[in-house]
Amino acid sequence: MNFNDLGLDEQMLSAVERTGFETATPIQEKTIPLVLSGIDVIGQAQTGTGKTAAFGLPLLQKIDYSKKQIQALVISPTRELAIQTQEEIYKLGKEKRAKVQVVYGGANISRQIKQLKNYPPHILVGTPGRLLDHIKRHTADLSAVKMLVLDEADEMLDMGFLDDIENIIKNVPKERQTLLFSATMPKSILNIGKKFMHDPEIVKIKAKQLTTDLVDQYFVKVRDNEKFDVMTRILDVQSPDLTIVFGRTKRRVDELSRGLEIRGYNAAGIHGDLSQQQRSEVLKKFKNGSLDILVATDVAARGLDISGVSHVYNYDIPQDPESYVHRIGRTGRAGKHGISVTFVTPHEMDYLRVIENLTKKRMIPMRPPTEKEAFAGQMSAAVEEIGTLIEQTDSEKYLKTADQLLEEYSALDIACALLNSVSKEDASSTPVKITPERPLPRRKKRQSFSKKKKYGNSKRSQGRRYRHEYDKQRENKRKPKYKIRKKSRG
Missing domain, CATH: 3.40.50.300 (P-loop containing nucleotide triphosphate hydrolases)
Structure with a gap:
């Protein structure tokens, strides 16, 4: 589907064209109209499917730029993802002149406080821990937030951020639009939807x-x-x-x-x-x-x-x-x-x-x-590297020394020495110790449906099955191993 059919205004369509998007991805096609209409959304989307633009474009369109307040909050699990999300939303919001700030742990909090105070952003992106720090210090005013995004929600739950997320949401107005994006849809994600969202629409991407x-x-x-x-x-x-x-x-x-x-x-x-x-x-x-x-x-x-x-x-x-x-x-x-x-x-x-x-x-x-094939690969890479060195070398500068080398050694010996110094052949045999990890638990094979149906899946039912099989074996042992022949009447 074309972005023109999704309800985006001219400035957002200009941003889409500038960034090189041609057609909307499935998550963008299904999510953007819902977000623009004000509905809460739970979206299942992997990274690389365009989900940042799926919530970023409608977010940028719905913000009131006459107000210098934080109107949208995006929570990301890691520093890298928070930085990347901020950069992408900032690029998409150039036509709107949107102010987008990112806050994360490990960076200078004083500088972040100064930016929040002097240049309040329209959209704030952050990791749970650092957002809580700003909330406790009263340096991030979330009272005007009308859109909340939980990005990579399953990852945040795996990292143990559920309590932090709940504490952040308590500081956000109840009358808001909430968007949740997750790569998977376990019950814990759906529970968050029930607890913090209003009749969310679930958008799923097919496995293919x-x-x-x-x-x-x-x-x-x-x-x-x-x-x-x-x-x-x-x-x-x-x-x-x-x-x-x-x-x-x-x-x-x-x-x-x-x-x-x-x-x-x-x-x-x-x-x-x-x-x-x-x-x-x-x-x-x-x-x-x-x-x-x-x-x-x-x-x-x-x-x-x-x-x-x-x-x-x-x-x-x-x-x-x-x-x-x-x-x-x-x-x-x-x-x-x-x-x-x-x-x-x-x-x-x-x-x-x-x-x-x-x-x-x-x-x-x-x-x-094999080791022979690996060595051939090393030599091929070394020849390529030497070729690059030759192109970048000012030969006239080294002519005198090169002539001396050729008088003392053959060109073949010099070439072999060069290959040896450039390649990783000597290092490839260096022993390296990698500590063995605990092996993954074996996946249990499912019991056949017929046995489950006949005996059930409880311990008592399984015991009944084993007793039945044991009795059957005993009965087979009791059967005589020879046949009794009837006497003939002659």
Whole structure:
């Protein structure tokens, strides 16, 4: 559907055209008219589906710009997502000259207070903890808020922010419009809808819209202690441009990023324990291309929108399928092809099948590269790097020294030494210790329907089934093993 059919005014349509949107995504198509009409909305949407514009465009249209007050509040689970949301809404609101401010923990609160006091924003975006700090200090006046957005609500619940959210909502007027967006729809999300919303309209995106056909999805079946070596071999063979590696825990991220650096890769990690300044520096390097590999937890990478990511490696398979969809959504953007590789231990194959059922797409098994293939990949990358060095080198400056080298050594020896110094061949054999994670619990196989129906699912019913089978076995044992022949009458 075209944005012209959604009820947006001319300034918002100009913003849409300026930002390059052509047609509305399903979540935008269904949500924008509802928000403009004043209805509360619960939307199921993954990152990368355009949900920020889905609530940002109608939010910007409904604000009274003659009033210098906070009229809309957006709550985000992480600092990165809050910053990204603020930036996107600010870009969309340029025609309206909207003031959009973001507040989050780890940043200078005095500077935030000064901005809130001297330049009150129309829209305030923030993380739960920092918003509560401003409420307690009476530095954020929420009395004029008429629109409230809970973004990535399932993530906020998983992070234990429910009490904080409730305390924030108590400081927002009851007469308001509330919008809630979540990647999944568990009962806890629907309970929030019942508690804080007025007859919300539920908007769901079909499962087939959760993944993109632009991402080639592979899996590698490998033991946990072999994962790291196999991953580095794949990195050598595939030579990705920008890569994100997902680990399940903070310790895993630290060990993986350190191990990759030891092996000669340009890598760094981000997770919740790092300061905001450290995370911002790493992300800045990754965005401008001075960092090749970003290692991250699901929470730290939530909402990241970095163009040019060609590969995603799931070092640990996620426990819930929705996280997998979020992970691979970091690549295959803007019409470009992406590749995802998931490492699966033998006892985690059940999780792989559940993910495939959700995404409606089978992953392709990948054979781990051999050491010989990895070495060939290293040499190919080294030749490319040397070619770039030659193009950037002022040869006349080094002619005299180069002639001396050629008198003492052959050109072949010099070339081999250069390849050795540029490639990661020496570092590739360096041992790296990755602490084994506790394996994911095995998924219980469902009992057949016929047995459930016949005996029930309670412990007493199951006991009845086992006794029946035991009696049947005993009865079979009692039967004679030979036949008694009748005597003939002759």
